Amino acid sequence: MTPDSSLPGRGPLPLLRFLGLVLLGAAIGGVAALAATGFVRCVLWLNELLLISPRSRMMFDHSGALVAATVAVPTLGGLIVGHLHRHIPEGRPHTPADAIAAVQTRRGRLPARAGGITAVSAMISLGAGASVGQYGPLVHLGATLGSLGARLMRLGRSEDNITIACGVAAAIATAFNAPLAGIIFAHEVVLRHYALRAFAPIAAAAIVGHVIATQALAQGALFHVADTVVPRAWEFGLFVAIGGGGALVAGAYMHAILGVGRLAARLPLRPALRPALAGAMLGTLALWVPDILGMGQETLRFATIPGAFGGGELLLVLALKIAATALCLGMGFSGGVFSPALVIGTLFGALCGTLVASISGAPQETFIFYAVCGMVAVTAPVIGAPLTSLLIVFELTGNYALTTAALASVTLASPIAAQLFGRSLFDIQLHGRGLDLSSGRGRALLMDTPVIDYLTQACVTLSPGISLDEAITTLARERHSEAYLVDEQGRYHGCVTLAELEAARQEAGGRRRTQACVDTRRPTLCRDSTLWEAMALLEEVTGEALAVVDEGVFRGVVYEVHIAHAYLHQSDALRREEHGHG
Amino acid sequence: MVSRPIAVLLLGLTAWATTALAEPLRVLSWGGAYERAQREALFDPFTEQTGRDVEVHQYDGGLDALRRAEADWDVIDMTRSQAMAACREGLLQPLPHNLPAPAPDGTPAERDFLPGAIGECALTHSIFATVVAYRRDAFPGRRPTRIADLFDQQRFPGPRALQRTPAVNLEWALLSYGVAREELYRLLSTPRGLRLALDRLGELEETHWWEAGDESPRLLTESEVVMASGYNGRFFDAVINQGADIEILWDAQVQEHETWAIPRHARQPDKAREFIRFATSTERLAELARRIPYGPARRSAILQVTTHPDSDLDMRLHMPTHPLNDAGAIVKDEDWYASTRSRLDDYFEAWLALRGCLISVNEPCPSP
Numbered sequence: 001m002t003p004d005s006s007l008p009g010r011g012p013l014p015l016l017r018f019l020g021l022v023l024l025g026a027a028i029g030g031v032a033a034l035a036a037t038g039f040v041r042c043v044l045w046l047n048e049l050l051l052i053s054p055r056s057r058m059m060f061d062h063s064g065a066l067v068a069a070t071v072a073v074p075t076l077g078g079l080i081v082g083h084l085h086r087h088i089p090e091g092r093p094h095t096p097a098d099a100i101a102a103v104q105t106r107r108g109r110l111p112a113r114a115g116g117i118t119a120v121s122a123m124i125s126l127g128a129g130a131s132v133g134q135y136g137p138l139v140h141l142g143a144t145l146g147s148l149g150a151r152l153m154r155l156g157r158s159e160d161n162i163t164i165a166c167g168v169a170a171a172i173a174t175a176f177n178a179p180l181a182g183i184i185f186a187h188e189v190v191l192r193h194y195a196l197r198a199f200a201p202i203a204a205a206a207i208v209g210h211v212i213a214t215q216a217l218a219q220g221a222l223f224h225v226a227d228t229v230v231p232r233a234w235e236f237g238l239f240v241a242i243g244g245g246g247a248l249v250a251g252a253y254m255h256a257i258l259g260v261g262r263l264a265a266r267l268p269l270r271p272a273l274r275p276a277l278a279g280a281m282l283g284t285l286a287l288w289v290p291d292i293l294g295m296g297q298e299t300l301r302f303a304t305i306p307g308a309f310g311g312g313e314l315l316l317v318l319a320l321k322i323a324a325t326a327l328c329l330g331m332g333f334s335g336g337v338f339s340p341a342l343v344i345g346t347l348f349g350a351l352c353g354t355l356v357a358s359i360s361g362a363p364q365e366t367f368i369f370y371a372v373c374g375m376v377a378v379t380a381p382v383i384g385a386p387l388t389s390l391l392i393v394f395e396l397t398g399n400y401a402l403t404t405a406a407l408a409s410v411t412l413a414s415p416i417a418a419q420l421f422g423r424s425l426f427d428i429q430l431h432g433r434g435l436d437l438s439s440g441r442g443r444a445l446l447m448d449t450p451v452i453d454y455l456t457q458a459c460v461t462l463s464p465g466i467s468l469d470e471a472i473t474t475l476a477r478e479r480h481s482e483a484y485l486v487d488e489q490g491r492y493h494g495c496v497t498l499a500e501l502e503a504a505r506q507e508a509g510g511r512r513r514t515q516a517c518v519d520t521r522r523p524t525l526c527r528d529s530t531l532w533e534a535m536a537l538l539e540e541v542t543g544e545a546l547a548v549v550d551e552g553v554f555r556g557v558v559y560e561v562h563i564a565h566a567y568l569h570q571s572d573a574l575r576r577e578e579h580g581h582g
Numbered sequence: 583m584v585s586r587p588i589a590v591l592l593l594g595l596t597a598w599a600t601t602a603l604a605e606p607l608r609v610l611s612w613g614g615a616y617e618r619a620q621r622e623a624l625f626d627p628f629t630e631q632t633g634r635d636v637e638v639h640q641y642d643g644g645l646d647a648l649r650r651a652e653a654d655w656d657v658i659d660m661t662r663s664q665a666m667a668a669c670r671e672g673l674l675q676p677l678p679h680n681l682p683a684p685a686p687d688g689t690p691a692e693r694d695f696l697p698g699a700i701g702e703c704a705l706t707h708s709i710f711a712t713v714v715a716y717r718r719d720a721f722p723g724r725r726p727t728r729i730a731d732l733f734d735q736q737r738f739p740g741p742r743a744l745q746r747t748p749a750v751n752l753e754w755a756l757l758s759y760g761v762a763r764e765e766l767y768r769l770l771s772t773p774r775g776l777r778l779a780l781d782r783l784g785e786l787e788e789t790h791w792w793e794a795g796d797e798s799p800r801l802l803t804e805s806e807v808v809m810a811s812g813y814n815g816r817f818f819d820a821v822i823n824q825g826a827d828i829e830i831l832w833d834a835q836v837q838e839h840e841t842w843a844i845p846r847h848a849r850q851p852d853k854a855r856e857f858i859r860f861a862t863s864t865e866r867l868a869e870l871a872r873r874i875p876y877g878p879a880r881r882s883a884i885l886q887v888t889t890h891p892d893s894d895l896d897m898r899l900h901m902p903t904h905p906l907n908d909a910g911a912i913v914k915d916e917d918w919y920a921s922t923r924s925r926l927d928d929y930f931e932a933w934l935a936l937r938g939c940l941i942s943v944n945e946p947c948p949s950p
Contacts, residue, residue: 053768053771054768054769054771054772054775055767055768055771055918057771058770058771058772058918058922059771059917059918059921059922060921061921061925225760290772297768298768298769298771298772298774298775301761301765301769302769302772302774302775302778305759305760305761305778307778307781308759308774308778309774368760
């Protein structure tokens, strides 16, 4: 091997291409950040206009009309959202899970139309006060814009994946004003590997997003923390325990969403009308507990203040917020899971803090630590991103003590939740749709490639009735060692090998019918079989090829050498993508 | 050499001309030390430059006077929130965009004035603040640095004096929980936020509720209380003119804009505009700020403020807008107050009737 070929990608042209990709990343970051800014502003404006935000509710001085609006706005919002979703092929809003699936299977190419409709319906959902999050739609919007950028520049799938991650990073960097969290989120949740080739464009996108956020979106951060005291040593043990509890809360939250989704599918109500029903129920409930309306930023803030909620009140709002979010998302409102998880987690942490204070009788100086630990312990498992959650805490508060406390809690939260429920809600949802990401990207990729892509009819087929002599002659003439028995109706009867045929001829003579020495242990594939299943079968089979049989009818064969080739090709593409420099 | 009778005649003619041709400019303002400062820095120099007298009337800041048909003053000095309300009611004349003069270095007025200073009907000239002041001798060895210290009677014991109004008090009370300034009005919009704020006010062991602006410096100087809220100009006046041993806590000061406006029925709107342009020039604003510690609304004027003419005190350090002082300033949400003030007042008074009345100096307790 020459030294040059051992250093792939060195030279002026690849460097220029790489710099071009970084520039494209920055451009996508700018567009995604502007879109995110517009989205957030639009939601805020709608919340003011539609009497969802506490400020507008306080400034509106007609209590009767306020009650009517509280019920009517989410209901009508649901009606619009339900009808918008009919124009998406899957009939449901797209989520970050779709972006993750596109990257993990190297498909890329996020549909622009579905992405656009999802963004609008999420804006309406959030604007009308549905208990859903805004970061999921922003992430998906960024991913869609990134994918669109790659398509406009006529780039390949690998670049498409990177630009998707760029859009995601910029959206997070803008929405939280946290560029590091944006970069880590794109790697931790979307790409799930670390490559320098992807890092630079993503970092460029996040920085542009951050700059635009500080310039254009002068809204306050998610929460502000004044100077804190340093927690006592034994409290770190409690923070770890909160992590364990938070994992269970996260599991309850995720399964509530999925459960309502399953229940909704059985409702005798058209899918387009389901969000309206959820909106009506939410609005009615909000007349008593307004904390569950909308993203709940005020509730989140109050939950970090000792004494703002009583212990029982915390439990009630916690349960109702889980129920309201499950109702809205399960019944088909468009929106994310992160913002409600922030509220739920903070309420849970506040509950723990209140409990500890009432047992120990100590002053609640470290109350905010409990709230933040709970917040991280619930959100990290839900989005499957412990590092991102930590960085969000760090970048929003700039408080190192708080970040270490959050680290203590996430230490236990993420692994416990991953063991019990799955890596994240996105992974659970994708698993439900048949994409298993639990064993990493290589497997997901193989599972997503249908074996039918490698189907060929170039094989020896024999009638089951022919004699051993004839069969051996035909195989010898075709230079093959295996034949497939197919009758006149095209039905598959099994596979025979030259060795078996010869052995049978030695034992019973050449006139015997071939059908008698069919290799019954030889498995077959069907039309839907994936490359992954084919690879699994290869562990127990040695031979030339596997037959593809569809409802008893022979379709052709897939050669083992093709399967191995495909596997090597996929691995090579992954290796280049994940370990390439530029 | 002009003969004596002719000289007398000429003098008489001049006197007649100034009174008959130049009708005085009629200005509505607040009186007291503030009007004295305005007289020295604005009105007299204006007369000197234009030959036109300035006639000052006083009012209480309310809009009732403006609503009457005979409201024919030429210029009014009013707070921005009042000016915004009056503008909405059509009681004021819109101001032309080119009214304020550019800065001496040519910077256009739009960039020289502070954000929000140039309104549709009113032009901000100064910024005053509601602040907390404390007796320096009350807490030996330590001094309050944050607004939360107002509510910390363990570290800073002693009675407090607060204005009998929900505004400012609610903000300070909620801030003491560690809430960020940007989040104040969102959180005060919830029943939970209001309850938290009033709980904090109710925790104060002894509170005097003042109503007139001069009460709070008096309560402090007479040692009735150790900490009091009030207007920064009044506290400054108490220090300068009465030698009061008090200091201002600038954290969480609530700034308000003081503006010039022209009423709908002004008799001399042209002259009024000329006066406003004169009075909001960089030089005049800096002169005004030397006499009363209100922050000029122009950046160029802030840089030119020097010492107090009588005491030689560096006035910049006493401005609410000085960078050292306004790091923790609250931007009052005037829209929010415009639509909630009457309900908040009722809510606050009802709360006061139940809890705060026991220590109120102003009236006896109603039976709950």
